[in-house]
Amino acid sequence: MARVVRGRLGQVVRRCTQLGVVAFVLWGALDVAWRNYKVAHNHPRLVALMEGDFWGQAYALNESLLGLWGEPYRASLDFLGLPWAATVGGVRTADPLLVLGYSFHNQVLDPHLLLGLLVPFAVAFLLGKVFCSHLCPMRLAFEVGQWIRGGLLYLGVPVLAWQAPARLGGFVLLGGMLATLGAGMSIWFFLLPYVSLSAGLFLAVTGGAAGGLLATAALFLTADVLLAPGQFCHALCPQGWLLEQVGRLSALKLRKRPDATACPTGCVACVRACPYQLSPRTLSHLPACDACGQCVPACPDGKLARRFRLPGLLPLLLLALLPGPAEAHHNKGLPHYGYFENYPQVPTEENVVVAGRWEVGATLFNFQGLDRRTAETPNDVKIYAYAYDLEADAPYTGPLTVRVELAGREVTRFARDRADEETIYVSRETLPASGEYAFVAVLPDGAEVAIPFTIELADAFSWALALGLGLPVLLIFGLALLGRTRRGRARLQKLRAGAPLLLLTALASPARAQAPDCADPLSVNQAIEGAHGESLMIMAGMPPLWFAAGMVAVIVLTFLLVEWTGTRPASPRRRNIIRNRRIYLMFRSGRAQLVLRLLVVGLLLGLVYAGLFGSRARNITPVAVWTLWWAGLVFAVAFVGPVFCTVCPWDALANGVRRLSLGLTLPRPLRSVWPAVALFTLLTYAELGLGTTTDPRQTAWLGLAMVALAVSGALLFEKKAFCDAFCPVGRISGLYANFSPFEIRARNPKSCVSCTTEDCLHGNAAGAPCPTGISLKTTTDATGCTWCFECVKACPRYNVALNLRPFAADLHRARPRADHAWLAIVLLALTLFHGLSMTTAWENPLPGQPSLLKWLRLELGLGHAAAYALGMAALVAAPIALYLLSCRVSAWLVRASGVPASTLFARFAFALLPLALFYHLAHNAMHLLMEGGAVVPLLSDPLGSGADLFGTADLRIPHLIGEGPLWAIQLGLVLVGHVVAVVVAHRVSRDLFPDHRLARKSLIPLTFSMVVVSVAGLTLMAMDMSMRLGRT
């Protein structure tokens, strides 16, 4: 027992030294600011007045602590730097890799650096990889990451556990050295995460280019948490490798006690505790072990210990670490008057441009007072401009017009007849957002001189927002933390009763606040011609009355349906449309399919060509892909089936190379639709956040990326891994196909009973095996089917049918796997977000108008892409959280039956599909009917080169439908989707619970969230939309 306690104590000490390093980095950065005060002989009291009492006291404490070392200013210079080039107590140390890289890059040996090398080498020689286990700040981050990983595993999030094929640290070191030759020392910021982490922390405090560095460290951390735990340190870190070689003979090693008895067979407690799965039990842990000692308290018999072989060396080591004599020094630089603190009106930007005859200069002040958050006009800037006539060699003071442009679009302008103050033109302008601006001065001879500026308006940090966004994360980690211990799990059980109510109220309040401002009289059609000819249109949403009527209908219908549709449905009638022998044989030959596929491949290549080489402004690719194909796809699936998969060009191309396939088995974690979920999320982000929908190049590259994915999938894996796991189009089509009125099934199920070969699943000479692993003998739903018709070819009994059936016949019969259920709910969430992203509430193209995205960017000071990702993540998480919550509540309500929430989650997930599908249809109806006409002129001029192939290039197709009918269609579709969803949910509940009271109970939270989702859908349709008309 005492040994275990001592082992734990060792861990506490280790944690303290790790935190000490991080604290040293942060303190070093803080000291930069404080040294400024020390130079000016400032008293803590003055610091308190300027920065607040807390900082005043911290400053005073720092002064007195440094005072123990010597004169505080001088002493503070004895503690400098970061873990790879630090001055600690006046002793300079240098990271071995830094010294090697520097010497290699410059081909010189610097005696100072070599001296600095002595300290880490001596430490490594005596104590082995003690840097890795006790000092490396990234190791601390990795350990936090492993803690998070444990929580994720508890929550059931699938994370991978890749193992590096070999320990390659030495080779990474070699490669890094080679890279240093070309790229210089900055390369180590990307190979050593502890370097980027500590530099990022340092710069985050002092203010600088911290974001990229922290992101690098975060990338390593994410990979460690989600993909390959411990593999960076164990297999890739060049520093760890080097220290390992130096420390092979070190005195500190983790060993079994000499008096320890043999370990019991099968005990792997130490292996489990080791972050790298090393085994002290079999003594195979050396030399990779860094003696972190995590296994010591884990050993049930206390057999392990870190032991010094030569403890006498330690005092010598400490002696070596004693500081050298401080240098005499008293220069304090020039006095500092706190100019910047007292007078913040230092110009934000000053630039001078000379163009031909004119020299034009402009100076900008961020007109925001001391604290922008309290400023009355936070977005105002003051502009001082002058023009100098170089020909006349005299300042110009005549009439001048200045346009202010943001990303090429005019934001504001001002004109003066003469200079305001002597030779200076002064104006104060309100700018809408941070960004790259240009100030274009229009001079009397018509010359335009553009001066580029970067304006950073966002400097406020909203704690409320950060808390709001961070709270769900904290909640998840809190739950994960509780889930890690037995006592915590018991507590969690108790919490489950009360927490959902709390969450429900929390979720309900923002929903109220988000109610649309329907009464806005200004929400009329507004068409704006952008500066690049990109035509934008703001379309008014559904009128308030329609919206209210729709909402009432949703609620009333819900109640009526739950009352009426009590019975289980009779088995629906089906009609096989390929009964005719000739038609069946046509499907069996597959020739028509091949021709169609080749046609579509040609179409794909044509569109990719047009996208890559055509005009960026006027191009057929974005319209054809995003307005016609993507919108049409959903209609096709809903009213026919996954026909796109039948003619899929990607799969057709992949089929061409399949015979060269390596035939690997897909790794187990990927044998699900999770990759498709991830790809679909990424695709949606690219489509909306990065503006792929209007960019022909991006669209074309996306098409090529899908080709690459399909082809590489075919080359690497057996069967059709791409269709099965990766393709978001196919998987979504599959889900929606559960609604569609056609299905591929066994013609006569009884005939299948005697079938033992299952050629439909395994394939034979006539037909390939089912790409998604479905056997017609057992299938109950359309989720996996891609309508490739291989089973039609393969079945020796000609027993395959293409049935016409009622809509939504499979939705309540399917028993979805967990990953399919997740795809369904993610699909719903992303679809709703897709709708939201088109509204002006999310992103408003009109300059100066507020929107959610702009608010995010201003409040958090993020760039467009980051703000978009953040907002999207939060808004996509909301419906998912709502569904999870309602499943939890359902499970609690029906706890008597013992059906767990996970079962409800999977079974009810497909009941949400009609909501997603019909919202998708309603949304895309708008795209197709309002924007689809744009393709007609583009057909004649696909590359935007001015061609007129069919004589339609100048045709302008009006909207195919007016606003009123469109609203009616949209409202109708949302209502139908809601009705179908409620009916399906009801049927599922009756299927799950024979007791109808339990069934009804289980439905309450679910129908509630369905109403919320449908009302949210209606809300989105009642909001103003900014339409993409492409570029005209």
Next chain:
Amino acid sequence: MTPPSPSRRALLGAAVAVGLGGAGVLLGGRRAGARLLTLRPPGARPPGAFEDACVRCLKCAAACPNECIRFFGLGAGLDLAFTPYLKARERGCTLCGECAKACPTGALKPFEPTRTGWLAGVKMGEARVNKAQCYSYNGRTCGACYRACPLAGQALRIGVFETPIVDPAFCVGCGLCEQACLKVPQAIRVMPAGQEA
């Protein structure tokens, strides 16, 4: 999992090493014609040699009592990334020399913080007066730059109405004059050393 055979490990390792090295060599090419319009800290080696010698340890900023040293981000290219610079208009250099003393590699060469030391060891740039902008040259006596200059009388002398006259032989380019200039846009600007067109 079975450990890979030595030859396979070597192959993998060689691939990693060559890949990393190749990427570094490809990415690391110095950007031709990039004009550095910002100042380096005092005592810096000439452009090119400075980037080679700088190990990006950030110690110069940690040592600076004036908080004027900043760092380039990746946007500046891999050869300039994370190297120090300062923007004189926002905060000039007080020439205290702490950064150069902290520099572990001599990318910044230490110098004595005295007039002779500065003249011997510091050449960050050279001040240039824009007479059309300057108050003093336009009849209103100002002299803010002269009073800010640490080498006043040598690097910056004044004529009638306190008109500033820069002596390039003595100006070390600390940027305190640029910081002090009252005129908007500024009438005096430090052009970085070795960067003159």
